[in-house]
Amino acid sequence: MNSFRGVIACAVMLSPAALSAKPIAYAQGTTVMVEHGADTMNEVQVFYAPRYDWSFGAGYLEIDGLAGREREIVYARANYLAKRWNSEDAQANVFIWGGAGGASANQGSGLTSWNAGGQVDYETRRVYSSIKTDLHRSSAFTHRIDTLQLGIAPYEHDYDTLATWLVVQGRNYTGGIHEGVEWAVLLRLFKGSAWIEAGATTDGKLQAMAMLNF
Amino acid sequence: MKIFLATLALLSGAAAAGTIEMKVHGLVCAFCAQGIEKTLRKNPATDDVVISLEHKLVAIGTKAGTDITDAELQKALTDAGYDVKGITRTERSLAEIRASLGAK
Numbered sequence: 149m150n151s152f153r154g155v156i157a158c159a160v161m162l163s164p165a166a167l168s169a170k171p172i173a174y175a176q177g178t179t180v181m182v183e184h185g186a187d188t189m190n191e192v193q194v195f196y197a198p199r200y201d202w203s204f205g206a207g208y209l210e211i212d213g214l215a216g217r218e219r220e221i222v223y224a225r226a227n228y229l230a231k232r233w234n235s236e237d238a239q240a241n242v243f244i245w246g247g248a249g250g251a252s253a254n255q256g257s258g259l260t261s262w263n264a265g266g267q268v269d270y271e272t273r274r275v276y277s278s279i280k281t282d283l284h285r286s287s288a289f290t291h292r293i294d295t296l297q298l299g300i301a302p303y304e305h306d307y308d309t310l311a312t313w314l315v316v317q318g319r320n321y322t323g324g325i326h327e328g329v330e331w332a333v334l335l336r337l338f339k340g341s342a343w344i345e346a347g348a349t350t351d352g353k354l355q356a357m358a359m360l361n362f
Numbered sequence: 363m364k365i366f367l368a369t370l371a372l373l374s375g376a377a378a379a380g381t382i383e384m385k386v387h388g389l390v391c392a393f394c395a396q397g398i399e400k401t402l403r404k405n406p407a408t409d410d411v412v413i414s415l416e417h418k419l420v421a422i423g424t425k426a427g428t429d430i431t432d433a434e435l436q437k438a439l440t441d442a443g444y445d446v447k448g449i450t451r452t453e454r455s456l457a458e459i460r461a462s463l464g465a466k
Contacts, residue, residue, distance in 0.1 A: 305392055
């Protein structure tokens with residue numbers, strides 16, 4: 149745990165920070181994201197952005213913990229782009245979000261749940277880094293999912309070409325969901341409005357995510 | 363005949379399509395930059411759009427007899443999440459820009 153915190157702290161210090169999939173695409177754009185997280189979590193999100201700096205939508209998150217299916221959460225959420233830096237060769241962002249919904253868990257169903265989180269990212273055409281934290285809380289449970297991603301591109305993609313990234317991901321779950329940090333290596337590809345990434349954790353489980361903007 | 367040709371030249375000049383080139387900061391991800399093209403294509407004056415991450419360039423071909431103001435361009439790029447650092451109206455056609463960039 150301490151080593152993971154150290155890696156996150158180093159990443160934040162070494163770069164203006166990072167994000168994986170952005171919860172806001174662009175003004176009047178819709179983002180759909182689906183993620184399978186190594187047999188520990190599955191999540192679906194749909195967000196619509198009235199402006200470039202905020203979006204709203206809904207999500208579904210299911211957590212499979214050490215004792216099987218532990219909780220399912222359905223939530224409504226608003227995302228806000230708190231800060232963006234655009235430079236000639238790089239972009240960095242700070243996103244925050246919050247929401248509420250309903251949940252069912254081993255300890256009961258019909259629970260009211262709360263969600264809050266944030267994300268920071270920094271990327272050039274060759275280097276990518278992101279750090280994200282996502283907290284869900286109800287009267288029966290509290291957990292947080294912290295995700296760090298560091299990526300490198302073997303070549304610089306352009307607007308009309310396929311982008312290829314190799315990404316190392318570290319993910320830590322609090323709330324007794326998973327013991328230790330889940331490390332994964334991912335291949336990320338995107339072109340046009342479609343994004344897909346897939347890989348495996350160190351214990352051989354599938355980690356995958358797909359995203360579409362329209 | 364000379365009057366006819368002069369009139370024709372005048373009309374074609376007045377109705378000529380234009381090209382706008384913009385220097386843009388923050389252009390590092392093609393997936394994220396999709397919003398630029400989508401936003402600009404909503405403008406009725408836009409005929410075509412070329413984007414180059416390598417050259418930090420967004421170029422717009424406007425329809426004959428139309429233009430897009432600098433304020434509209436600034437707003438479009440801001441709405442897409444980017445910073446415009448320069449706007450130039452050029453004689454180069456979009457085809458020439460594409461060819462120079464090696465873009466599709």
